[in-house]
Amino acid sequence: MVARWSYLLSYLLNQIVVTLKQDTTAFVTTFIDLYGLHKPELFPNWNEALILKRNPYQRVIKLEQGMSDALPENLRHRFIPNIILHEFEGLLFNDLSHFENQFNENEFRNKTALINVLNDFNNPELINETKENSPSHRLENVIFNNFKKLYMVFKLQKVLD
Structure with a gap:
């Protein structure tokens, strides 16, 4: 390799x-x-x-x-x-209200983890410290859905508008 x-x-x-x-x-x-x-x-x-x-x-x-x-x-x-430095998904970690406006409460797998990430990093670009902790992996851990990135993009497209 x-x-x-x-x-x-x-x-x-x-x-x-x-x-x-x-x-x-x-x-x-x-x-x-x-x-x-x-x-x-x-x-x-x-x-x-x-x-x-x-x-x-x-x-x-x-x-x-x-x-x-x-x-x-x-x-x-x-x-x-x-x-x-960041994954596209990292841009989504800039405001909890964007998630709350786009997802129902039952779509969150672990909302507390999401809040912790938002509180722990003052800049979304800094979230991407390892492959296992990348923004896309973190999103998979906090939101229920198997459609992953495509679903995230459609659900959160207003964040970037």
Whole structure:
């Protein structure tokens, strides 16, 4: 699996370089989930980023810098690395009233756990500390429904309106 991830990362960086060389007016960005990285130790600047574990924003900046530094210097100004600190579902954890307005009381599996998450994190982006505690996993633990993400998106779409 290490070889596969290493290959995918090399392929990604190569595609960025090819695109930037082929179109000298193009800008390229990424959309990479920080906590979804498989074999992250192969990612540029990973070891340096581990030191910053208590500050996820600085950690993301360090990893994005590593991606940029992996490219030829003359192309870096047109590359915008973007590593996402949060899952989409994390955006839903900004206000209890959004949940209460969209779900009936009997749809909550553990409303107390939801309230605790909202109280424990002053910023929804910081909820995503491990894969097991990711926002999507937390939602599964607090709301009854097997349709998971699709259901959540439909039920909570007003949150983002």
